[in-house]
Amino acid sequence: MGVWHTHPQIIPEPSSIDWKDWYETLEVDKTGCEYVFFVIAGVKEIRVWVGDFKSKNIIEIFECAHSEGIYKVYEEKEYGRKKEQTEDTRVCET
Numbered sequence: 001m002g003v004w005h006t007h008p009q010i011i012p013e014p015s016s017i018d019w020k021d022w023y024e025t026l027e028v029d030k031t032g033c034e035y036v037f038f039v040i041a042g043v044k045e046i047r048v049w050v051g052d053f054k055s056k057n058i059i060e061i062f063e064c065a066h067s068e069g070i071y072k073v074y075e076e077k078e079y080g081r082k083k084e085q086t087e088d089t090r091v092c093e094t
């Protein structure tokens with residue numbers, strides 16, 4: 001599952017309101033899913049973040065063109081971990 005919206009920017013940047021909403025979603029949403037996807041579509045690019053209901057962390061994920069379109073966490077150091085999207089995660093997208 002997830003939420004998305006658009007920004008009139010070439011490359012969308014989450015606003016302070018977006019971050020507030022996303023963190024609130026992690027606090028209040030009871031979906032039974034482990035993760036929630038936050039998508040912002042800009043004029044030229046679409047960016048995707050994933051929120052972890054357990055840790056309350058939100059990290060940006062990127063499409064890997066050479067891994068059959070599977071999304072992976074981009075910056076291992078910055079975010080402290082590297083995690084491929086699992087089958088379980090994909091179940092939550094519907």
Ligand SMILES: [Zn+2]
Pocket residue numbers: 005006007014015018040
């Ligand atoms: Zn926004």
